[in-house]
Amino acid sequence: MIRNVRNLILFACAFFCIMIFGMQDNAYAVEHYDLTRNGGSWTGYYYFLDGKVMKNCFFTDGTNTYYLMHNGMPMKDRLTYHPDGQHVIYFDKNGHELFNEFTHVTTNISGQRVDDYCYFDVHGYMYVDKLTYDRSGTNLYYINPYGRMERYGLFTFSDGARGFAKNTGDLVRDTFYTVNGNMYYFHGTGHCAQGLITDGCWYYNYDINGKYLGKFVKQNTVIFLDPGHDSTHTGASAGGLREEILNLKIATYCKAELEKYNGVTVYLARNEACPYPGTTAIEDIQCRINAANSVGAKAYISLHINSGGGGENGAEVYYQNSSWKPGIATTSQILANNIQNNLVSAGIGNRGIKIRNSTPDAADRYYPDGSLSDYYAVNHRGKTAGLPAIIVEHCFISSAYDRNNFLSNENSLMRMGVADARGIAETFGLSR
Numbered sequence: 001m002i003r004n005v006r007n008l009i010l011f012a013c014a015f016f017c018i019m020i021f022g023m024q025d026n027a028y029a030v031e032h033y034d035l036t037r038n039g040g041s042w043t044g045y046y047y048f049l050d051g052k053v054m055k056n057c058f059f060t061d062g063t064n065t066y067y068l069m070h071n072g073m074p075m076k077d078r079l080t081y082h083p084d085g086q087h088v089i090y091f092d093k094n095g096h097e098l099f100n101e102f103t104h105v106t107t108n109i110s111g112q113r114v115d116d117y118c119y120f121d122v123h124g125y126m127y128v129d130k131l132t133y134d135r136s137g138t139n140l141y142y143i144n145p146y147g148r149m150e151r152y153g154l155f156t157f158s159d160g161a162r163g164f165a166k167n168t169g170d171l172v173r174d175t176f177y178t179v180n181g182n183m184y185y186f187h188g189t190g191h192c193a194q195g196l197i198t199d200g201c202w203y204y205n206y207d208i209n210g211k212y213l214g215k216f217v218k219q220n221t222v223i224f225l226d227p228g229h230d231s232t233h234t235g236a237s238a239g240g241l242r243e244e245i246l247n248l249k250i251a252t253y254c255k256a257e258l259e260k261y262n263g264v265t266v267y268l269a270r271n272e273a274c275p276y277p278g279t280t281a282i283e284d285i286q287c288r289i290n291a292a293n294s295v296g297a298k299a300y301i302s303l304h305i306n307s308g309g310g311g312e313n314g315a316e317v318y319y320q321n322s323s324w325k326p327g328i329a330t331t332s333q334i335l336a337n338n339i340q341n342n343l344v345s346a347g348i349g350n351r352g353i354k355i356r357n358s359t360p361d362a363a364d365r366y367y368p369d370g371s372l373s374d375y376y377a378v379n380h381r382g383k384t385a386g387l388p389a390i391i392v393e394h395c396f397i398s399s400a401y402d403r404n405n406f407l408s409n410e411n412s413l414m415r416m417g418v419a420d421a422r423g424i425a426e427t428f429g430l431s432r
């Protein structure tokens with residue numbers, strides 16, 4: 001705090017100087033000598049031309065540019081005004097004028113000690129009130145109207161919007177970010193959001209100072225599809241087919257079909273890669289449910305292929321029991337029923353829709369109200385998170401009949417994805 005106040009005062013001084021001396025009519029002519037063009041000799045301290053020590057002039061030795069002061073020596077480690085009376089330039093500890101780079105400035109224009117980063121352009125002119133990227137184009141910095149790079153937290157752009165600079169100066173961008181209990185959203189330019197912004201699921205409301213006022217649901221249905229398992233949490237396999245690969249294909253077809261409807265946003269929990277490496281199967285599911293909640297999903301549909309040892313075939317869908325949060329269970333049951341009907345219409349055997357309650361030995365056998373919990377993590381944890389969450393077992397990978405008829409060609413996988421999409425659209429009243 002004390003440091004900030006000090007810097008503010010120093011820069012207020014600097015700014016005041018610019019106000020007084022930085023006018024166009026304060027410009028004055030200064031000679032500019034070049035060793036190769038003008039000849040003479042350069043000792044590293046003095047420039048001799050025609051036997052005289054040159055003073056009050058710019059001098060280029062072929063590599064670097066210096067300002068030779070009234071005593072003939074190079075100005076060093078100083079911010080100073082260009083003779084144009086408008087721009088501020090900088091000579092480093094070696095007396096070299098700085099071009100096209102950031103530098104740490106330790107002495108300000110009034111000769112006082114500071115700890116600032118400033119940027120000088122290709123002409124050597126100090127940036128003021130500008131956004132600039134680092135050389136890699138990754139980090140964005142803001143150079144304030146006093147020529148200082150903003151660091152150490154919240155600041156105000158010259159247009160009045162708030163920004164947040166990390167200690168290194170790079171701006172927080174394209175993200176929600178909580179500072180002192182207020183959730184800001186910083187755009188790609190580092191400016192905080194003002195008014196309404198949306199992530200596709202919610203509107204977030206901000207006042208003109210970036211103060212967060214609240215959020216409300218965008219009139220849009222968000223569907224979260226979970227292609228069950230992944231490359232490290234593998235599913236069932238048989239006949240050269242792998243469940244996790246088929247699940248992703250069906251989910252991808254389902255997403256493409258759903259997106260033909262109006263007012264719907266569809267998320268997939270994963271692509272080919274494992275989204276949460278190093279987690280247990282249950283933790284992996286919990287992470288996916290958290291992701292669904294974070295995007296405001298209306299439903300969580302986990303897509304699977306069954307496996308069994310008794311020659312079974314056909315589709316079945318597990319929905320949530322009604323012992324706790326019965327409203328969620330109702331949506332879950334309707335969704336399960338609609339998807340099952342569409343799968344059966346696609347020619348898959350009908351094993352019905354089901355609930356499965358937790359077993360007596362389960363550690364989490366009861367919901368918080370003491371009622372019997374759902375057995376499957378998707379159903380159980382989905383309900384805990386407030387989501388209608390179902391498991392669609394499209395058919396059996398262990399069945400040669402189901403493999404041959406439904407799993408071994410893209411067209412059949414697409415038909416299952418389309419059936420899922422129709423069931424979802426019917427449940428949420430989507431139209432196209």
Ligand SMILES: [Zn+2]
Pocket residue numbers: 228229235236243304305
């Ligand atoms: Zn599975």
